Amino acid sequence: MSFLKKSPWVLHYAATSCNGCDIELLACLTPLYDVERFGIVNTGNPKHADIFLVTGSVNEESRKVVENLYAQMPDPKVVVAIGACALSGGIFRDAYNVYGGIDQVIPVDVYVPGCAARPESIIDGIVRSLDILEQRAKERKRQRKMVAL
Amino acid sequence: MSNTTIVPFGPQHPVLPEPIHLDLELDDERVVQALPSIGYVHRGLELLAERHDFIEMANVAERICGICSFIHGQGYCQGIEQLMGVEVPPRAVYLRTIWGEISRIQSHLLWLGLSADALGYESLFQHSWRIREMLVDVIEETTGGRVIFGVCKVGGLRKNVDDAVLKAVRGRMRDIQTAFNEIADVFRQDPTVKKRTVGVGVLTAEDAHILGAVGPVLRGSGVAHDTRKLGYAAFGELDWEPVVEQEGDCYARCIVRVREIDQSFDIIAQCLDRMPAGEVEVSVKGKRPKGEAMFRLEQPRGEVCYYISADGKKNLARFRVRTPTFANIAPLVHMLKGCELADVPVIVLTIDPCVSCTER
Numbered sequence: 001m002s003f004l005k006k007s008p009w010v011l012h013y014a015a016t017s018c019n020g021c022d023i024e025l026l027a028c029l030t031p032l033y034d035v036e037r038f039g040i041v042n043t044g045n046p047k048h049a050d051i052f053l054v055t056g057s058v059n060e061e062s063r064k065v066v067e068n069l070y071a072q073m074p075d076p077k078v079v080v081a082i083g084a085c086a087l088s089g090g091i092f093r094d095a096y097n098v099y100g101g102i103d104q105v106i107p108v109d110v111y112v113p114g115c116a117a118r119p120e121s122i123i124d125g126i127v128r129s130l131d132i133l134e135q136r137a138k139e140r141k142r143q144r145k146m147v148a149l
Numbered sequence: 150m151s152n153t154t155i156v157p158f159g160p161q162h163p164v165l166p167e168p169i170h171l172d173l174e175l176d177d178e179r180v181v182q183a184l185p186s187i188g189y190v191h192r193g194l195e196l197l198a199e200r201h202d203f204i205e206m207a208n209v210a211e212r213i214c215g216i217c218s219f220i221h222g223q224g225y226c227q228g229i230e231q232l233m234g235v236e237v238p239p240r241a242v243y244l245r246t247i248w249g250e251i252s253r254i255q256s257h258l259l260w261l262g263l264s265a266d267a268l269g270y271e272s273l274f275q276h277s278w279r280i281r282e283m284l285v286d287v288i289e290e291t292t293g294g295r296v297i298f299g300v301c302k303v304g305g306l307r308k309n310v311d312d313a314v315l316k317a318v319r320g321r322m323r324d325i326q327t328a329f330n331e332i333a334d335v336f337r338q339d340p341t342v343k344k345r346t347v348g349v350g351v352l353t354a355e356d357a358h359i360l361g362a363v364g365p366v367l368r369g370s371g372v373a374h375d376t377r378k379l380g381y382a383a384f385g386e387l388d389w390e391p392v393v394e395q396e397g398d399c400y401a402r403c404i405v406r407v408r409e410i411d412q413s414f415d416i417i418a419q420c421l422d423r424m425p426a427g428e429v430e431v432s433v434k435g436k437r438p439k440g441e442a443m444f445r446l447e448q449p450r451g452e453v454c455y456y457i458s459a460d461g462k463k464n465l466a467r468f469r470v471r472t473p474t475f476a477n478i479a480p481l482v483h484m485l486k487g488c489e490l491a492d493v494p495v496i497v498l499t500i501d502p503c504v505s506c507t508e509r
Contacts, residue, residue, distance in 0.1 A: 013161050016189070016191075016505075018214055018218075019503065026278070030282065031275055031282070032279065046161075059189075059192060061189045065189065091212055097192055
């Protein structure tokens, strides 16, 4: 990936997270790490977002919210699961109200490990997801052309 | 009947990093009633005490919340130590106090940034987090972690900190305090901040007391109540007084936190002056906790209570936490009555909601 054609906007949702990964994610936006230099902006509106960043595992209540937010995002979209809990449930996998990782509910493209995930690895995860996003955009364009023919 | 509208606030909202849901009943722009609903972060953490033994459980306790992680670990370990009758070496007690205060400063800076963001003051948000990042470096140097410290264990600490490192920490803390004082005046005097916060979300001392507010919300309403005055850890030997503001509005709560950051720098300096030498852990091999213990600590957000019940087995019989945000939700609902819709994010943020603590 040498350059990006568009600025990808991210949507963050803390599903059942302990806050640890959330504040590391916010730290990515602030001066030391500053992902905005890549054009990445944190938005509160799922309809404006390209990348869905989910921290924490899912429980009965947050499952519906995660599904809704994912459905509201326009195509093409990618999902990045951040932190041990989002991958598998982490330390809480045995708890009675935890279903497990985010991939139990929505398809996940990039997994970022760590408890809490470090800002460097979160940025790496987002950058990797950009490649997938671009591929999906190309694929979509090709399919549209086929339909037009 | 009446022509009120209901506006949902959350669970996914730009000013909230965490999910909490409020149903706001509005008459024009004025909030008539706010109904909170929680459960988005409930994991069933307390029941994990049955799955993990009491030594491992310290790691789970630390993950109740990622912002006040160290203080949760400290509270759990102190409760267990009290049950087992273990005396922790004085150096460990002082180091715990220092880390507790560092995490308080970190949490307050984080909050100041988020509240500035809720006011629409983006550059102040970025500055607060820039300074917080300097503090996180100190945490990383002394503990190895950025968010989850992982140094507290039953019987003391997992690692000692050299005197040379502590000397460097003293210098670094002085630099951070200087940097913080530059932005502290903005929170104190800036007309934009004042315009959004002065007189907004007023909670009188009487209401705060009746509704059971804790922490900066209570102290911002003029009640001098700070659990650190119980003298746990090293607080009994140090010289400090609770920070109190009288007005009870959002501005007062903001100023309480700004002044508490200064106070925490002072407490850390005092701890570094008196730092005892020696070991940082005692062996707890072969011992099992037995009986019941109740333990109270002061978190950045207020008073937190731990209840531990053990019957001499490897696993605890019951582990219960009562967290400050849960106590502050009732005052929040009271404050929201009669406020403007545009002020809702500011008022919600001034109780410093920590939802993952609340629901566990």
